[in-house]
Amino acid sequence: MSVQRRTVSRRDFLRLVAAAGGVAALAACAAPAPPSAGTAGAGEAPTAEPVELRVSILQGAPVEPVNEFLRDATTAKHSEVTTKFEFISGDLAELVYAQAAAGTLADVFFSADLFAVPFAKNDVSLDLKAMAESDPDVDLDDVFPAMLGLGTVDNEIHFLPSGLDVVTMYYNKTLFEQAGAALPTDTWTWDDLITNCKLITEMEQDENGNPKYWGLSNATWSWWATIYPWVVGYGGLILADDKSTWSDPKTVEGLQAYADLWSKHNVAQPLGLDVGGDSFQLGRAAIYTHIQALRTPIRTNVADKFEWDVQLMPLMPDGKHRTGMGTWGMSAYSKSKHPELAYEYVKNIITPDVQTKMTKAEIIVPLLRSIAEKGDWMQGLTTPPQNFMAFVNGADDAILPVMDHPADCGSFYVGVVNQAYSAALEAVIRGTKGAAEAFTEADTTIQNCLDENS
Amino acid sequence: MAVETASLPSSRKTEKSFFARLVGTRRRRDTVEGYLFIMPVVLGLLFFTIGPMLASFYISFTKYPILRSPEWIGLRNYVNMFTKEPNFWQSVKVTLLYAITAVPLGILGAFLLALLLNQRIKGMSFFRTSFYIPTIVPAVASAVLWGWLLNPDYGLINAILKGVGLPTSRFLGEPNSALASLVLMSLWSVGGGMVIYLAGLQGIPETFYEAAKIDGANSRQLFRFITVPLMTPTLFFGLVMGLIGAFQYFTEAFILTQGGPLFSTYFYSLMVYERAFRFTQMGMATAMAWVLLLVVLSLTLLVFRSSALWVFYETEVK
């Protein structure tokens, strides 16, 4: 394939001049012109003309290999379809928003939990629910609700998740043993964790009296999937009847308990200490909480420096292994000329066949209950970890993020809400403000936005 | 002093210049020729700049969540920015602090380095290249490098500080040292300015020095009365571009600190970017960007006004 180079025609040139006057630019900022309509919904017969589906993804593992599975499954069934992969990189927000604004987004595109709400509420992504419900190849009821929920906005499904990505506890077995601490079990409470992590933190000090090893890595300290479980585990909530409730007493109690990991118990690594977030892989922090996808890079980067495994998150006061999740998946563009085919492509990500292939390729943990809970999916997978079922058994205690903020106020992931709670939490952890004061301020900021956009 | 061409023998002129015949007077000819020379950038501005700029000016008066059409809200963005934005003034403070430290330090550092590297000493090519190197490592890679170099726990810089018995720092990890660390980092890339000043030094005609030497000037006088005045146009350039750059400082903060800890590196451009692509409040982001443009433009004009007092031009530019 050679580089496609077009020459500038006279008409292009004239349009360019028009654009220069600002006319086209202004017009273009209005809603993008719909693509030449008429083809959509016309029903793609099996003998249809050749169709090229544009697929916008991230280069490399895990997204590219998964899309090879999706492509193969699609073309096996629809011989008229060819696919063209386009790659996005770095901060995809700019490119995806620019493409969406210009109406040039690919038919199928990589998406992730944080884009679900803005893309859904602004009609960028297609609602896949009706098509999925009437499709005999997929069974939505078999997908863990925590995963399907990440792509569900206002009872519509806007992206299909790739795997069972529940936040789980990675721990450095060698470090626990050296400190004479007990290894994490599936009945640990957070108090058990604190008691044992203290042994690790107190084991060895540097010349300034700072611990050489830490109980908990700080790498994911402000992620909603780390924090929100403390809110729910203590019986709090952050939004009720369109009111921001971060300063609700139970919410504050939970968040204070979380901040106490630093300020009171001194078992978590201080915030300014590890800019790269690699302390677990360096063997400096005994616990790191993240999803299953990290097992492969951790295995490579740790090599034989220490032994490690995974365990369920500790129990919260409500008696559950409260945890969050984070995943990526695939969406279909709402203005695609081939919505049915775009769906046909995307849906494969949750078919038993592709789920099994992805599992065997060690990319995912299956998100279909019928496969995951049987347990034989883990046979032949590379170890460590040994305790693969820890990735599955936390799924029913996992909680969904709050999706109900107006799009303009952002969400747990981005925008006003994210900035307000992160700032409050950081102040509490660093000890510059009390939890009640900090989260009352956060409430005010968020409430201003909610009022403005209600 | 403008070019004195009127006194030229007219016979020669008419055969040489088509435009001279066309328009007659020198003034008009200068105008036509001037516009011909700047034609590329005039067309470039018309083709690629005015459209997006006008569009963004319009957007600044709207509510524009990118994925829906803009909706006219008048001056609301401009008012809310100053009255309701919780971190607006913090970002103004951070940006000003950065500009008033990094710009003068950068100019001074680059100029001194250029003087040093302008010495006639063997191996200079190697040294010039070495000092320039930090500016050519690709941004994606240098971000990872800086993360390591400045890591408070195991970073190279703290290891060196510890080695020579100096106190270590948490650098980007603490609110009181993060901004200073970014200023320090910016000094690492003085190589760019150094090259410009070096070119400036090399551009000073040798004859000026020779003439002064014949008149008995010593090396300090040569520096004071030839080097410095003739370098002022280049230093002026460094100042204006430094200001424009500092007010739009973005990349390193975006990659390394994301404005933290506790908004201590929350630069203005970072706020604009977050509003645009994190909050999808493009209208507000654009209004903020236009306020920035007005401030930087006023400052630039002020610097240009002042240039008559300290910048030495061979031609009368103003």
Add this chain to the structure above:
Amino acid sequence: MVDGQETYLGLGDIRFDRPKQTLYLILIYAFLIAGAIVFLLPLFWLITTSLKENAEVYVFPPTFIPKTFRWQNFPDGWFYQGMNFSRWLQNTVFITVTVTTGAILASSLCAYGFARIKFPGRDLWFIFVLASIMLPGAVTLIPLYIIYSRIGWLGTFYPLTVPAFFGGGAFNIFLLRQFFTTIPMELEEAAILDGANRFRIWWQIMLPLSKPALATVAVFTFQGVWNDFYGPLIFLTDPETYTLALGISFFRGLYNTEIPLMMAMSFLMVIPTLVAFFFAQRLMIRGVVLSGLKA
């Protein structure tokens, strides 16, 4: 007065019978060497990391010299699955050479107009040129993207190359304008007396006399375009058209960065810029032309 007989001092000139010169040399070399070590750190770190195993990147404390040199990182990176660095190298060379050529020509033409000719509206246009870079790119990206989309330029090299011929960038214009203002007026007047038109003055006097400045513009433009990751990311769509800087960013995965491979490819990418700079800075050495002309 041609400066052919300029003397360059070196370490060999450290002699006890000339204490002043010796002190000067020792001081200056000490400073240069210390400075060079500090400024070479990033490159050093880039090279050692490019030779490490993945696991050795994550050790505490970090190792300065890799335990085993993993040269395999270079072929592994270049032929990484799904990557096409050979193709991307060609694209990058094409874009860089085109843009650098365009920027030098266009910016020096415009700079001459701004620096040497007096005409109404000149200062206003110049301020406009500067103002065009005062608006953060984040807020003009979408209108610009839409324009390129409407004229069918997305996915081609045009958005990356064509604008260079229309002005060559405010930075370059301003820089050259400042240099042109320092060139003695008499040179130009003499040429005009000899019957040269302005185009010839630009070509035969301004450009040759501004070699150091032109070399600076060339180096900056070359390097900026060579390393540009953002433009290609936004405006190119087909993997066949990608560039090296974009390719290197692909080593940054969703959950993991292939750090040694990324550093290995970054190192390869730095070499051409390094070589370009090394030669360009020789051009920055005072030209013989000037003193010759005035003699």
